[in-house]
Amino acid sequence: MNTVILASVTFIYLASFVVFLVGGITGRGSWGRSGRIIAIMGLLFHTVGLVMRWVESHQAGMGHAPLSNFYESLVFFSWAVCLFYLLYTLKDAKALIGVFMMGVAFLLMAYASFSPTVDTRIQPLIPALKSNWLIVHVITCFLGYAAFFMASSLGIISLMKKDSAEIQASVRDMLEKSLKAGFILFTLGIITGSVWAHFAWGRYWGWDPKETWALITWFIYASAIHVRVIDGSVSRRVAVITIIGLVSVLFTYFGVNYLPGLHSYQ
Amino acid sequence: MGTVMLWYMKLLKGLASLRLTVGLLFWLAFMCIIGTIIPQYTFPSSSGSSVMTTIVRPLSLNDVFHSLWFLIPAVVLGLNAAACMYQRRKSFAGSGKFPVMPKAGLYGVTIPKENKQEKIGADLAGLIEGSYRIVRHESGSSLTIMGEKGKLRMYAPLLVHGSILIILLGVALGFLGYKGSIEIPVGQASDSVALSDGTLMHLPFQVRCEDFKVEYYDNGMPREYRSEISFSQAGGNIARASVMVNHPVSFKHVLFSQSGYNPNLIAVIRVGTPSGSEEIKATEGSVIEMHDTGYRMKVVKVVEDVMRLGPAVQLIIETPNDQKELWIFKQFERIQAIHPGITEKMPEFNPSILKPYTFTLDALTSSYTTILGINSDPGVPLVGLGAILFLFGVIIAFMVVHERIWVEIEEGSAGLMIHVARRLNGRPAAIDSRILKHLQRLAGGKS
Numbered sequence: 268m269n270t271v272i273l274a275s276v277t278f279i280y281l282a283s284f285v286v287f288l289v290g291g292i293t294g295r296g297s298w299g300r301s302g303r304i305i306a307i308m309g310l311l312f313h314t315v316g317l318v319m320r321w322v323e324s325h326q327a328g329m330g331h332a333p334l335s336n337f338y339e340s341l342v343f344f345s346w347a348v349c350l351f352y353l354l355y356t357l358k359d360a361k362a363l364i365g366v367f368m369m370g371v372a373f374l375l376m377a378y379a380s381f382s383p384t385v386d387t388r389i390q391p392l393i394p395a396l397k398s399n400w401l402i403v404h405v406i407t408c409f410l411g412y413a414a415f416f417m418a419s420s421l422g423i424i425s426l427m428k429k430d431s432a433e434i435q436a437s438v439r440d441m442l443e444k445s446l447k448a449g450f451i452l453f454t455l456g457i458i459t460g461s462v463w464a465h466f467a468w469g470r471y472w473g474w475d476p477k478e479t480w481a482l483i484t485w486f487i488y489a490s491a492i493h494v495r496v497i498d499g500s501v502s503r504r505v506a507v508i509t510i511i512g513l514v515s516v517l518f519t520y521f522g523v524n525y526l527p528g529l530h531s532y533q
Numbered sequence: 534m535g536t537v538m539l540w541y542m543k544l545l546k547g548l549a550s551l552r553l554t555v556g557l558l559f560w561l562a563f564m565c566i567i568g569t570i571i572p573q574y575t576f577p578s579s580s581g582s583s584v585m586t587t588i589v590r591p592l593s594l595n596d597v598f599h600s601l602w603f604l605i606p607a608v609v610l611g612l613n614a615a616a617c618m619y620q621r622r623k624s625f626a627g628s629g630k631f632p633v634m635p636k637a638g639l640y641g642v643t644i645p646k647e648n649k650q651e652k653i654g655a656d657l658a659g660l661i662e663g664s665y666r667i668v669r670h671e672s673g674s675s676l677t678i679m680g681e682k683g684k685l686r687m688y689a690p691l692l693v694h695g696s697i698l699i700i701l702l703g704v705a706l707g708f709l710g711y712k713g714s715i716e717i718p719v720g721q722a723s724d725s726v727a728l729s730d731g732t733l734m735h736l737p738f739q740v741r742c743e744d745f746k747v748e749y750y751d752n753g754m755p756r757e758y759r760s761e762i763s764f765s766q767a768g769g770n771i772a773r774a775s776v777m778v779n780h781p782v783s784f785k786h787v788l789f790s791q792s793g794y795n796p797n798l799i800a801v802i803r804v805g806t807p808s809g810s811e812e813i814k815a816t817e818g819s820v821i822e823m824h825d826t827g828y829r830m831k832v833v834k835v836v837e838d839v840m841r842l843g844p845a846v847q848l849i850i851e852t853p854n855d856q857k858e859l860w861i862f863k864q865f866e867r868i869q870a871i872h873p874g875i876t877e878k879m880p881e882f883n884p885s886i887l888k889p890y891t892f893t894l895d896a897l898t899s900s901y902t903t904i905l906g907i908n909s910d911p912g913v914p915l916v917g918l919g920a921i922l923f924l925f926g927v928i929i930a931f932m933v934v935h936e937r938i939w940v941e942i943e944e945g946s947a948g949l950m951i952h953v954a955r956r957l958n959g960r961p962a963a964i965d966s967r968i969l970k971h972l973q974r975l976a977g978g979k980s
Contacts, residue, residue, distance in 0.1 A: 391750045394757050394778035394791075447931040454927060458920045466779045469790030469906035470712060471916060474598050476569045486562040490555045497551045515562075526569060 269320035270387045272312060273342055274380040279309035280349070280373035287369055290362030299362035303353070306369055310349045317346060320389065329391045334405040337524075338387050341379035343405070344520070347413035348372045351448075355417060355441055363428075364441075367420035400463035404456060408481075411453030412516050415488065417445040419513035422506035439501035446495075446509060450488050457481055476526040480519040487512040548609075548616035557610045561603065568597035611701040614694035621690055631670040634677055634939040634954055640964050641952045642976040648949050650676055650942050653975070657940045657951075660968055665938070675943040686935035686958060692926030696919045703915030710909040714792055717742040718902045722765070726907050736907075738766040738785065743773070745794060745901040758791050760903040776905060792906035798835040799898045800846045802861065805891040812895070815846075828852050828887075837897065842868050844897040850887055857887055863894040934958060938965070951975070 283305040290298030320333040320342075333339040352368035379385055421442035425435060460481070461471040472478060491508040495501055547553065571594050593600035644653070658667050658678050665680030713728035715736075722741035726734050744761040760776045764784050774782040774789075781790035802813045806825065813821055819832040834847040843864040850857045858881050862868055865884060869875060876883035885891045934957055941952040951972060955962045 391752070391754055391756065393755055397757075398779045451924075451927055451931060454924060458924060461920070463779075465788075465913070466781060467790070469781050469788050469792065469908045470910070471913065474568065474573065479565045479569050483562045483565045486558045486565070490558045490562075493551050493555050493558070497555070523569075 269316050269323055270380070272316035272319060273376070276309050276313045276316060276345075277373060277376040277380050279305060279312060280345070280369055280376055283309055284366065284369040284373050287362045287365030291366050296362075299359075299365060302362060302365050302369070303356065306349055306353060306365065306372075309372075310346070310353060313342075313346050313349065317342065324389045327389055329389060331392050331396075332402045333389075334402060335392055335396050336386065336390055338379050338385050340405065340409065340520075341375050341385065344409045344412060345372045345375035345379070347409045348375065348416055351410075351413045351417045351445070355445060363424055364417075364420060367423070368417065371416055371420075395467045398463055398466060400459055400466065404459040404463050407452050407459055408456030411449050411451075411456050412520065414445045414449030414452055415484070415509070415512055415516050418442050418449055418488075418491075419509045419516075421445065422509035422513075425501070425506045426503065426510075439506075442506065442509065443495065443501050446488065446491060446501075446505075450485075450492060453481075453485060453488070457485060477519065477523045480515065480523050484512060484515040484519050487515050545616055545619065548612055549620045550613075551617075554610070554613050554617075557606050557613060560606050561610070564597055564603045564606070567594060568603075571595060571597070573597065607701065611698055614697045618691055618694045618698075631668060631677070632679065632681075632937065632939075634679075634941055634952070635956060635961070639952045639954050640969070640972070641950065642972045643945070643948045643950050644975045644977075646948045648975065650944060650949060653949060653951065654678055654940070654942055657942075657968065657971070660965075660971060661938055661940070665936075674945075675941055677939060677941045679940075680938045681936065683933045683935040685929055686933040689926050689930035689933070692922055693930060696922035696926055699919030699922065700916050701919075703912035703917075703919055706912030706915060707910045710911055711907070712910070713907045715740060715789075715905050715907055716795070716902050717762075717905070718797060719743075719745050719900050736787065738764050738771070740764055740789070740905070742903050745903045747794065747901075758794060760791055760905065762789070762903075762905070776903075781906075786909055786911070788906075788908045788910075790906040790908070791903070793904040795902040795904065797900045797902055798837065799900055800832065800835045800894060801896040801898065802846060802848075803893040803895050804830075805893065806889050816900075823890075826852075826889075828890075835897065844894060846894055848892070852887075857881075859884070859886065859892065861892045861894045863897060865893070936962075938968070940968075 283302050286298055286302035286305060290296070290302055317333055320339070321331075324331055324333065334343055348368055349372045352365060352372070356364060380387070421438050425438045425442060428435060428438065460478070464473065464478075465471040487508060491505050491512060494508060495505050498504060571589060573596060589595050593602065597603055654669070654676050658669075658680075661667060661678070661680035665682050666684075668679045668681065670677040670679070711726070711728055711734065713726040713734070715723055715726050717723045717740060719742050722739045724736040724739050726736060728734055741763045742760055743763055746757075746759045748756040748759075750756050758778055761773070762776055762782070763773045764771045772784060774784070776782050776789050776791050778791045781788050783789070797816050800815050802815060804811050804813060804823070813830075815821060815830075815832045815835075817832055817835050821830045821832075823830060829851040831849040831851065832846060833849055834845075836845050836847070839845040839860070839862070842862055845860055845862045848859045848861065850859060860882050861884055862882070865882075868882075876886075880886055884893060937956045939952075939954045943950045943952075953964050953968060953972065955964050
């Protein structure tokens with residue numbers, strides 16, 4: 268049942284994306300507000316789907332948080348992206364940001380729900396994944412990824428929108444906030460991951476490709492924060508570095524699965 | 534100032550540079566990318582393609598994370614953080630003194646002389662009060678009131694950079710330890726650790742594997758791996774412990790974690806002679822001397838099922854002049870019944886081919902060898918402490934705003950001159966509208 272609800276969320280996010288797209292093209296605020304209402308509906312259904320999956324895993328005698336395989340990580344990632352969009356646009360719907368964020372949320376859900384290579388079944392946990400540190404690690408990492416997605420989307424928007432100083436200031440303020448939120452969450456993700464690795468594999472760091480790419484992502488966003496200090500504000504250079512960071516986030520999540528390592532999703 | 538001092542100041546300034554930080558972060562990221570593209574620790578020293586021999590190995594790109602390309606920038610990053618902290622010491626040097634009001638970004642009004650300095654100061658302090666800490670400072674004819682909050686933010690860069698140093702120190706201490714694995718068959722003890730670099734070392738105590746169990750879910754996926762181990766020294770048992778994945782055990786500063794296992798099949802082979810028979814228990818790779826004849830029996834394979842003919846063992850029997858291959862099947866009689874004359878077609882299936890012996894496979898039992906990860910890392914507590922401090926530092930740096938508002942009231946010939954300045958994290962910021970309105974009221978609309 269949870270997979271049906273979660274698959275339906277894909278279409279709600281698609282609708283939200285399309286409405287935001289129209290809003291972005293026409294520049295009418297009403298479209299942006301409508302897109303946000305649809306996104307809120309989607310997030311509610313999404314949350315219900317996640318909770319139901321958790322309950323169903325208990326009913327199946329496995330009882331674990333829906334954060335243990337590739338499907339569940341895609342679904343949670345999408346949930347986090349939608350959540351971040353809504354948190355950062357409480358006052359103003361901002362259709363253009365909605366286009367980016369809800370577009371990503373839709374694509375993640377579509378990949379999770381309809382790709383034949385993604386197994387949607389609830390699976391029991393292998394011994395290495397039976398840890399409460401896993402829950403904290405995955406939640407913080409994906410919230411961090413989502414915040415970085417937000418920062419990078421805003422970086423792209425700030426490079427696109429050069430016309431209005433007011434919009435630029437607002438976009439750059441949001442970029443800075445999401446960059447900071449992402450950095451805190453992702454740092455927490457790396458730390459909790461290290462604690463988990465210490466218990467699961469007996470060492471806190473092993474230069475596994477996933478660990479290494481997480482560190483690369485961390486280095487890139489740490490650079491963005493330092494360049495922000497050098498330039499005195501969120502400059503064009505900071506925006507460019509956040510976009511480089513986005514490529515690194517994508518590789519940390521998807522690309523590493525093609526490299527041999529302990530984190531490769533099955 | 535001497536040349537040495539100038540040189541020192543230049544070096545310090547260069548080391549504390551944020552541009553250096555950014556350059557180092559990007560360089561380290563680049564080296565990390567190399568480390569995930571080129572397989573690490575895999576090339577034996579005397580072989581490999583021309584690319585390996587000409588580029589990869591001489592540049593240590595097959596061990597990037599221990600190469601100077603990586604370690605030197607990491608050390609310089611530590612020095613960069615230390616220099617940055619040293620430069621920032623000025624911020625704390627006068628922490629007990631009243632912070633001087635900045636001259637840039639001032640808002641000023643002059644109000645008539647009839648107003649009392651004390652009264653105006655009290656009114657403005659009343660506007661600032663609340664979550665601010667108010668400090669008064671009188672100097673000659675001027676009274677300065679400063680409201681401050683979020684002072685903790687001042688210490689955040691110190692905490693962040695200090696914690697990076699602690700983490701790097703912890704990582705460096707880790708080089709004094711060792712990492713590896715120990716393989717112990719059930720019922721046996723060992724102290725031999727195969728280190729990550731391929732060498733062997735001995736623990737100062739013995740580790741015995743009392744038992745090893747694998748539990749499975751109904752769908753065949755592994756549920757739990759559990760090793761029951763005991764530690765002994767000088768003949769006496771010291772401690773017992775269960776090691777599971779996610780539940781490592783620490784003994785004498787060495788961490789034992791469940792890393793893997795190997796299933797061992799044990800073949801119970803009966804070697805019959807005209808005078809009697811002998812039972813031999815052997816695993817793959819076992820070599821047994823047969824004292825009567827000087828023959829030597831090597832167990833090449835122990836297999837649960839060979840071509841649906843059931844359990845079997847492949848042996849090589851070495852005689853002084855020759856060697857013979859032999860397959861012994863547990864269900865030899867059944868095989869003979871199904872395939873009459875098989876021993877003529879395939880003499881290596883004949884258990885009595887080597888006179889005077891007859892080999893029989895009585896049973897096949899299974900046992901395990903547990904593989905435990907070994908890690909002795911004296912730097913772990915420091916790395917943990919550094920990580921926690923770093924996280925606190927970053928949270929304070931990003932979430933707490935250090936705010937200062939100064940109101941300076943100076944008696945002058947034209948009246949009372951009031952100047953206001955505000956700083957957020959050390960940068961000039963707009964004055965609170967309530968204070969502005971109040972000042973404009975006092976000045977009668979003039980500023």
